[in-house]
Amino acid sequence: MAERPHDMTDLYLAPVVLGVEARLEELGTLSTDDLNFELILETNIEPQDTAERRKALIETVRRRVELHGWSLSLNERGLAVSHDDHTVVLGLPDNLREYLRD
Template structure:
């Protein structure tokens, strides 16, 4: 049986997921350099390694998005939204996945 909303954050699942998915879609087809440039513009910081790229990408994707109590973070399958025992994973464009996983990009920075 499908879980029913139990509180206000549960009711906001769809709008929050749609906002985050729209943000993720902006990275579709972008090169590593373009994504890096986008993250610098969005966060005013230059990523200095794989871990920091993931951190800044999360900051850029969630910037000005009211998550209404949903926690957002990376997982192996994509961008995980969680609240209490509920969770939803949004897919990540291949271009962003490649950028976040590419340790070779660290050598050029």
């Protein structure tokens, strides 16, 4: 049986996931150079290593989406949207996976 929402944060799951997915799709259309520029522009950070690229990507997505208490993190499957014991993982477009690999 599906679990029911426990609080207002739980009720925001759908709009948060839809917003994050839309932002990932938007970033997924960018060329490598445009993606680098967008992440630097959004975060004021020029990433030097994988950890900084991960941080810049999460921050870039977070800045354009109201998370309503949900948090973002990266894992081996993609971008995780989490709150309490609930997690939804969204797949990353190929260009974002490549960006994180470099």
